[in-house]
Amino acid sequence: MxxxxxxxxxxxxxxxxxxxxxxxxxxxxxxxxxxxxxxxxxxxxxxxxxxxxxxxxxxxxxxxxxxxxxxxxxxxxxxxxxxxxxxxxxxxxxxxxxxxxxxRIPNIPLDDVPVGKDEHDNEVKRVVGEKPGWNHAPQEHYEIGEGLGYMDFERAAKLSGARFTVLTSQLARMERALGQFMLDLHTREHGYTEVSSPLMVRDEAMYGTGQLPKFAEDLFRTTDGRWLIPTAEVTLTNLVAGEILDQDKLPLRFTALTPSFRSEAGSAGRDTRGMLRQHQFWKCELVSITDAESSIAEHERMTACAEEVLKRLGLHFRTMTLCSGDMGFGARKTYDIEVWLPGQNTYREISSCSVCGDFQGRRMNARYRNASDKTLNFVHTLNGSGTAVGRCLIAVMENYLNEDGSITVPDVLLPYMGGITRIEKAA
The missing domain is CATH 1.10.287.40 (Serine-tRNA synthetase, tRNA binding domain)
Structure with a gap:
């Protein structure tokens, strides 16, 4: 606000x-x-x-x-x-x-944010890695997953309707491995504190991070008035709601691996095949609580942490600076990390890292006491995906596809795969 x-x-x-x-x-x-x-x-x-x-x-x-x-x-x-x-x-x-x-008024873009209308006006900040050089024909993830016998959309629809997926056996194992790898990387090497937090929250928490009142139609609500979190940004950021923090204790850095729930109210007809756009998906979230002086540098740091996930997995990606018309409601500046998907022959967003200034801090009444003059200021907040697990699984499937339809397990995931080095068709 x-x-x-x-x-x-x-x-x-x-x-x-x-x-x-x-x-x-x-x-x-x-x-x-x-x-x-x-x-x-x-x-x-x-x-x-x-x-x-x-x-x-x-x-x-x-x-x-x-x-x-x-x-x-x-x-x-x-x-x-x-x-x-x-x-x-x-x-x-x-x-x-x-x-x-x-x-309901969105945040003020930073001066260096490119002015534009939509995603066509976003700017490339950097490109990392190269597209896979193999000669066999690429496939989309759902073709690969169904061909292996480990990705089932019909049974998911029987259980829950459209935009749900059932993963089994080795693909389910790889999804879990990706989430564990991300958590270990961010906690062991990037200094984030792992948090296990609720998946349902009250109105105040959704209001604090800006989902309410403007975006209620994008959310799922329980019969007793709680909301299913669309991202762990909601719970991790609201950990400091109503508190006064000491400046010398900042930044606080939190991470969580949780399901996220979204109604996808505005996405009718988009990405209806496969598991790119789901009502429920796993995501490793990153949140930082900082003072005013540190938030811009923290934004660059957080983005680098998210990028490191893709670097370790050997995936080709580009980082985009979003234009003013494509940024989220609460952001002052956003970097989108887009991973290369050979099956679609295009880049798709896999992480979005935003600095929000004191926009959420004011909504949450979360403040810090300045170390020098003891004045109270609203905290600055940042959030990012480190990364979306389902989309990362898609990227691994499409980029590590072998000619026989199997998937080579990236080296960095081997410690989590129980001896599985290649995902092959179910017997």
Whole structure:
């Protein structure tokens, strides 16, 4: 959430930032509603103050046996008693409207974010590795998986409907191996603390990281009002909600391997074959909580940590700087890591790493105490996939495909595969 004081002082900057995102100007509407709220707050405070002073004046008038003045003051008190609740309710209503409006305004892009409309305007930051050089024909992951007998979409549909997958035997083992490898890399070498956290959260947690209220249709909700997490960013970031941290304890770095649940409400007709876009998928999440001075450098560090997963797996990828129109709601800057998929003959996103500034910190009321002057500031937050396990499995399947339809297990996964070096067709 943006600071209303900043919006008051920088209305043109807000509208310029929204224009970069392809959104309409909002400063005039926000400021008008804020002025109305402040006027109502002042009016309520004046009435409350007058009620208190009139009560004392009535006592003084009665002590002086000034019945006429006492009756006049009592009449004024009666009027205040009648009108004050309505004014208080109106102030609460307008305040709630302002909070809702502010909660739906996206974050301000950093100055070095390329201005653009959509993914076609993203910029290549770097390209790592090379495309596989084998001569046999590539296949898409679902062709490989079904050919091996370890990927079943019909049974998944029988169980749960569309956009679910059943993996068995050696492919299920490789999916688990990938997640374990990612966790071990990030905790042992990259300094992240592993967290096992809930998969269901309350409204406040979804609001804190920006999923609510704007993106409720993208989420799954339980019958008792909890939400299934669309990413462990929600739980890991909200670990510090409502807290005051010491600056010298920052950054905090968390990682978790969890299922993620998404309704894919806006993806009808997209990626309907295979397991690229699922309602449920495993993801290794990275979250950092930093101070204002460190967040930009932390963004580069986090992206490098995610890239290292693909480097160790020997996968070809490119890292893209997202343009202003393609960034997520809460991001100030985002790098997307796109892995090469031979079966599709294209790059597909496998990780998205974003720096959010104090946007989420303000929503969560998470602050840190400055070490030098002891002032309180909202924390800066970052999140990234380190990486999406299902998409990483797809990339390994397509890039390590052999001519006979088997899959060679990447060297880095061998310690997790129980002696399996090649995934071959079920007997």
């Amino acid at each position: 943006l600071d209303i004081k900043w919006i008051r002082d920088n209305p043109a900057a807000l509208d310029a930032a929204l224009a970069k995102r392809g959104a309409e100007a909002l400063s005039a509407s926000v400021i008008a509603l804020d002025e109305k709220r402040r006027s109502l707050v002042q009016s309520v405070q004046d009435m409350q103050s007058r009620r208190n002073s009139a009560s004392k004046e009535i006592g003084a008038a009665m002590a002086q046996k000034n019945t006429e003045l006492a009756d006049k003051l009592k009449a004024e008190m009666a009027t205040l008693k009648e009108t004050l609740p309505g004014a208080e309710e109106e102030e609460r209503k307008v305040s709630a409207e302002l909070t809702d409006m502010l909660s």
